[in-house]
Amino acid sequence: MNVEILRRRAEIVRVLRAFFDARGFLEVETPVRIAAPAPECHIDCPPVATGGFLRASPELQMKKLLAQDGLDRIYQLGPCFRDGERGARHNPEFTMLEWYRKGATDRDIADDLEALLAALGLLSASRSPTRRLAVRDAYRTYAGWDPWTDWDADRFDFDMATKIEPAIKALGGGVFLTGYPPACASLATVADGVAARWEFYWDGMELANCFTELCDADEQRRRFAAARAERRALGEADYPLDEDFFAALPKIGSAAGVALGVDRLVMVLTGAATIAAVRASNA
Numbered sequence: 001m002n003v004e005i006l007r008r009r010a011e012i013v014r015v016l017r018a019f020f021d022a023r024g025f026l027e028v029e030t031p032v033r034i035a036a037p038a039p040e041c042h043i044d045c046p047p048v049a050t051g052g053f054l055r056a057s058p059e060l061q062m063k064k065l066l067a068q069d070g071l072d073r074i075y076q077l078g079p080c081f082r083d084g085e086r087g088a089r090h091n092p093e094f095t096m097l098e099w100y101r102k103g104a105t106d107r108d109i110a111d112d113l114e115a116l117l118a119a120l121g122l123l124s125a126s127r128s129p130t131r132r133l134a135v136r137d138a139y140r141t142y143a144g145w146d147p148w149t150d151w152d153a154d155r156f157d158f159d160m161a162t163k164i165e166p167a168i169k170a171l172g173g174g175v176f177l178t179g180y181p182p183a184c185a186s187l188a189t190v191a192d193g194v195a196a197r198w199e200f201y202w203d204g205m206e207l208a209n210c211f212t213e214l215c216d217a218d219e220q221r222r223r224f225a226a227a228r229a230e231r232r233a234l235g236e237a238d239y240p241l242d243e244d245f246f247a248a249l250p251k252i253g254s255a256a257g258v259a260l261g262v263d264r265l266v267m268v269l270t271g272a273a274t275i276a277a278v279r280a281s282n283a
Helices: 003-022 059-066 106-119 135-143 153-171 217-233 243-252 262-270
Strands: 073-081 093-102 131-134 174-180 194-202 205-212 255-261
Touching: 003 073, 003 106, 003 262, 059 073, 059 093, 059 243, 059 255, 093 106, 093 262, 106 174, 106 194, 106 205, 106 255, 131 135, 131 153, 135 153, 135 174, 153 174, 153 194, 205 262, 217 243, 255 262
Parallel strands: 131 174
Antiparallel strands: 073 093, 093 255, 174 194, 194 205, 205 255
């Protein structure tokens, strides 16, 4: 355990909270133990012996808050959990920052993120600006195929890890990977055949995942049904549906939000090589 890194981490967390407080966001705290996680393939929430699951993200609970009047800008900073994830950049327990803005798009959230990185000292007049790289262009250039005309989920994931992310790392600095195939929309809107979603990388390490949020409950239900079927086919746990979440979606109207890995952000800002180096305990 490096005490100086822990001191720096505490400073970073203070900057995060001050940034959002100054911009009219309300800090919220939603349950860590939940009854119905979002069904996403290969993301497994640890079950709790007394019932329910530890959350992989507070997204569904935060959207239920966003649906209420007067909660147009909210953020949360707290623990999340994923089974089977451990390595230099992964830990079964990790810290997530999520924020949501009613009436916003993923482009607005990108502006938020750039302003946040500037507040943290990662972006300045003396540093290179962030880049935008469209997913379609990335696959055509670095993988030699077009996911829109020849969709293959396994090939997409394999090439992301072995070709696209190494190319992003070679570009250096901050890179927004923008506009995903509809099959990768998850909880994002789709327009003109492109999912309104981006992921942000710093020196090749993924830090954040953003959606212009899907607020169509029927479409989201269809996507969750498909994801549950795929999870069952893969032998993964089948999660129940959160009916309160579906009821909340049409009340939101429109929104955008993002999840940012705080541990990885601290790694970037301190130069730490592993996630273990930036956490007080990595059990």
